[in-house]
């Protein structure tokens with residue numbers, strides 16, 4: 001096999017591969033660094049604020065408390081290399097903070113957090129299903145009023161058109177599959193909370209949707225294997241190219257993917273030299289992580 005297969009698939013990798021196989025290669029296989037963006041870093045900050053909010057006792061989950069959680073998360077972010085690399089001046093930093101605060105306030109227009117019974121926040125999940133190792137981070141796993149599982153994913157970008165709703169929901173369907181595998185129960189509900197609009201997109205996983213998710217994952221994994229074997233990851237230009245960090249290596253923009261390969265090999269050699277002793281040690285897992293392997 002010419003290209004090494006990625007060790008795992010995640011909802012974001014599945015979406016990356018179906019959007020553009022070449023961008024997937026640069027990110028998941030070549031592991032080229034991607035510079036942080038304001039949108040992604042703001043998303044990280046808002047997720048941290050909402051995580052903090054849901055660690056509070058239900059009656060304390062007020063908008064004021066949420067903004068205090070945002071302040072705490074923002075203070076912790078100031079020295080983060082991802083935030084520092086954005087190089088925001090005072091005015092841009094104020095706008096960054098104000099936009100994050102608006103998203104947090106919008107959250108209260110979608111649901112009443114005092115009614116949420118979270119049983120997992122930013123929960124790392126990993127399992128092998130149909131021979132594919134899947135992993136991801138569930139923003140929030142909770143129990144509804146009947147004690148049934150609900151998977152919630154916060155989104156800080158724009159909500160999709162009705163036509164693209166199903167595709168966006170495919171990520172939470174993968175989380176539903178992981179929950180079923182790890183906990184032995186299929187969630188009753190999976191939902192995307194779009195904080196910008198604000199808007200909730202909710203659906204109920206069924207036997208049919210679960211079969212469809214497994215089929216899609218199998219097809220994507222086979223396509224990845226084929227592409228690795230044949231060294232054939234094709235560019236798929238779309239409006240997503242405007243945000244792609246790999247234009248310099250993309251033939252659609254006059255770049256040469258072979259240069260990305262050379263850089264990838266150099267980076268892999270650097271990583272191996274830097275982390276050799278750590279990699280020999282067994283992988284550490286946080287106590288809250290859910291990990292399983294299908295028998």
Ligand code: SF4
Pocket residue numbers: 020022023235236237238240241244245246247250251252253
């Ligand atoms: S610039 Fe566009 S076509 Fe090229 S790798 Fe990025 S997303 Fe794909």
